[in-house]
Amino acid sequence: MGTALLLSSACYIASALYRTKKPLFSLAMAGIGSLLMLGLGSWMITLQGWDKGAAIPMLVAVCGIFWVAVGFMLNFGIISYCGIACTILLYAMVFGRLHQEVSWSLLQVVWLPISAVFYWLTWLSHHRLKEAARVFFAVSLTLWFMPEADALLLRGAAFSGMPLLILLKIVSVFLILFIFRKKWVVWIAS
Structure with missing residues (x-):
């Protein structure tokens, strides 16, 4: 356990030290530290025999919170995005355990308001x-398609007409982004 903490800490420290001098190296070190944290953590959980309970979701939650913090401190949006993606994954897992059978409309109600909240956070933080703001915008777009990802990837259920519905969502998001392009481009480009 100490070795895992030492290795991932060394990677994060190297990332912080070389942040301004070598940004690509710094990003690579932060990524390696994140992968080491998740990989060695899950390996230790498996070695201890704790993989049947809540240890894996707790590890994902801790990694997600840590990655969001590190990503914002080091100004690496991709690390922050991965941390928020961990939270999205945990939310999907909890909702999937509580509601094994759901309709397509309920999945839309569960995910689309969260997408709207992150879109609002983009405006609020720009x-x-x-x-x-860039991270929140990417999360908002990810959450826009999360109902279909939840149904297809996490539940293995395809609703009738789902390809057409996915195509309609893609067209609608492009239309919304085109109509409001003078707003959101300023939010993420400035």
Whole structure:
């Protein structure tokens, strides 16, 4: 356990030290530290025999929170995005355990308001936290398609007419982004 913490900590420290001098190396070190944290953590959980309970979701939650913090401190949007993606995955797992059988409309009700909240956070944070605005915008777009991903990937259920519905969602998001292009481009580009 100490070795895993030492290795991932060394990667994060190297990432922080070389952040301004070598940004690509710094990003690579942060990524390696994140992978080591998740990989060695899950390996230790498996070695201890705790993989049947809540240990894996707790590891994903801790990694997600840590990655969001590290990503915002080091100004690496991709690390923050991965941390928020961990939270999205945990939310999907909890909702999937509570509701094994759901309709397509219920999945839309569960995921689309969260997408709207992250879109609103993009607008809210674009003046002071420019990197966070980019991350929130990417999360918002991810959550827009999460009902279909939840149904297909996590539940293995395909609703009738799902390809057409996915195509309609793609067209609708492109239309929305085109109509509001003068707003959101400023939010993520400035």
